[in-house]
Amino acid sequence: MGIFKKSFRFCNSSNVQKSVVVSSPRTIVVDDISTKTPLGRDRSPRQRKMDAEPLDMIQTVGTDGTLGSSCSEDSSKAEEVILETPNNNEDAVTEETMIYSGSEVVATSNRGFPGYLTPSEYNVFTKFRTQVHQRPDEFRSTIYSFGGFESGEEEHYALCRWLRARDYDLKKALRMVEEATAYSKTARENNFYLDPKKALGVETSVYYSIFPELFIGYTKESVPFYITKAGKTDLKHISCVTTMPKMVNFHWHCMVHAFGGRLRKKKTEDPSFQRFEGLNIMDLEGLTLSNAMEAINLLKDLSTLDQLCFPECLNRLIVINAPAAFSAFWAIAKTFIDARTAAKVEIYSSRKARWQKRLLELIPAEELPSDYGGTNSPYSEYFRSFTTDPELVRQFTLPVTVQRATSSFKVKDNIKLAEGECMELIGFTRSSKVGTFTVVAGDKVHQTVRVTHEESEISHEESEISDGYVDLDEPPTCVVFPRLLEGPGK
Numbered sequence: 001m002g003i004f005k006k007s008f009r010f011c012n013s014s015n016v017q018k019s020v021v022v023s024s025p026r027t028i029v030v031d032d033i034s035t036k037t038p039l040g041r042d043r044s045p046r047q048r049k050m051d052a053e054p055l056d057m058i059q060t061v062g063t064d065g066t067l068g069s070s071c072s073e074d075s076s077k078a079e080e081v082i083l084e085t086p087n088n089n090e091d092a093v094t095e096e097t098m099i100y101s102g103s104e105v106v107a108t109s110n111r112g113f114p115g116y117l118t119p120s121e122y123n124v125f126t127k128f129r130t131q132v133h134q135r136p137d138e139f140r141s142t143i144y145s146f147g148g149f150e151s152g153e154e155e156h157y158a159l160c161r162w163l164r165a166r167d168y169d170l171k172k173a174l175r176m177v178e179e180a181t182a183y184s185k186t187a188r189e190n191n192f193y194l195d196p197k198k199a200l201g202v203e204t205s206v207y208y209s210i211f212p213e214l215f216i217g218y219t220k221e222s223v224p225f226y227i228t229k230a231g232k233t234d235l236k237h238i239s240c241v242t243t244m245p246k247m248v249n250f251h252w253h254c255m256v257h258a259f260g261g262r263l264r265k266k267k268t269e270d271p272s273f274q275r276f277e278g279l280n281i282m283d284l285e286g287l288t289l290s291n292a293m294e295a296i297n298l299l300k301d302l303s304t305l306d307q308l309c310f311p312e313c314l315n316r317l318i319v320i321n322a323p324a325a326f327s328a329f330w331a332i333a334k335t336f337i338d339a340r341t342a343a344k345v346e347i348y349s350s351r352k353a354r355w356q357k358r359l360l361e362l363i364p365a366e367e368l369p370s371d372y373g374g375t376n377s378p379y380s381e382y383f384r385s386f387t388t389d390p391e392l393v394r395q396f397t398l399p400v401t402v403q404r405a406t407s408s409f410k411v412k413d414n415i416k417l418a419e420g421e422c423m424e425l426i427g428f429t430r431s432s433k434v435g436t437f438t439v440v441a442g443d444k445v446h447q448t449v450r451v452t453h454e455e456s457e458i459s460h461e462e463s464e465i466s467d468g469y470v471d472l473d474e475p476p477t478c479v480v481f482p483r484l485l486e487g488p489g490k
Helices: 045-050 119-133 137-143 155-165 170-183 185-189 196-200 204-210 244-269 289-294 296-309 326-336 352-362 379-386
Strands: 002-010 016-024 027-035 213-218 224-228 278-283 314-320 345-347 400-402 422-429 435-441 444-451 464-466 469-471 477-480
Touching: 119 137, 119 155, 119 170, 137 155, 137 170, 155 170, 170 185, 170 296, 196 204, 196 244, 204 379, 213 244, 213 379, 224 244, 244 296, 289 326, 296 326, 314 352, 422 435, 422 444, 444 477
Parallel strands: 002 027, 016 422, 224 278, 278 314, 314 345
Antiparallel strands: 002 016, 002 400, 002 422, 016 027, 027 400, 213 224, 422 477, 435 444, 464 469
């Protein structure tokens, strides 16, 4: 049994297209990409692209309810995180401005925030701030989750996030920051993985074609929101192109550079923007219980990271199209999530009228995609932009599962090449079994390529191997097919 992922590139004097195949013992993925790279150079389009700076930074979903993020800005423009003077607004931090003096009951969504503190909470806040100011820079910068002192978040809002996460218990809050400082040490030393491609080990466009989680726009409260097609995700397919540790590194990148970048941008545009939070819509259409359970280990890793280092950053998590079996998964997932975060999760079944109404209560119609009840462009347009490299005209990814030694597959739709175009194929695999790919141009065999996962330095006795699948935290094997297909033809 094997899993493969495949990708294709096509080119002429001004255009190149790409296609990729990924393999691991249960699936193959085909990825079809077009670029604007001149043909006829010594290096292949993909090899030339490997030298280029990655251009997309895209969201990951925080599993504890704190939120991963997306952005489509050129990551080569992302700035390094530099420790400087934090954003302190001393005029906003007084007893009069921090303590709630109104007569009405404070809404749950405002409890523990600046301007809504009780006198006892304010007393803890002042002690916490004093303690933080006396600590080393690394400790102090940890408070500003989204990039240290350069995060743009105002100090009193950042401090209150950590205090809310520990119910305004001073000792617990200080211990939490100490633990987060130690936990984030490696990521901080690597500048929170500024380059998303290096973090993942593969182009983000390929990754998001298998794991679609995209930034869409802003809610009525000016909170960034994302849509994650979790029901379309299969961890076995993702393992064809990257590893779990690399996904965690990429999560660091997304939280600090991508999501944090959007928050900083919003703060610059609107100085009154204070709450560094995000809303995620998790679409479970197509989800199977087996796929959900296979993601438990990843859920644990990201949940630990988010709850410890990015506390109180979830505005809401709206789960839609939840199948009946999701209740079993949620019962397990809640054990990794604190009660305060779990209370921000709303779960809706496939009754579209109910969840569309709720989404429109939270998000302006002009921001929400049309297939989710709004008047914005459909989700498919966002998906196309996030899953096509900026250099490429088009890109397409196909997971393929080969279950028997004699199994075969073929691309259902013939790929047409115009005059002057060419196509490159790339395969990824984790299968220790050999997969043979035959490329046919017209009625003739163009090339035949054998793809198999390279032997690991870890002995088979130390790893789990089943059905030819090597279950290791090692990079998958990437194979570039040696010959380009040239048009016209199909």
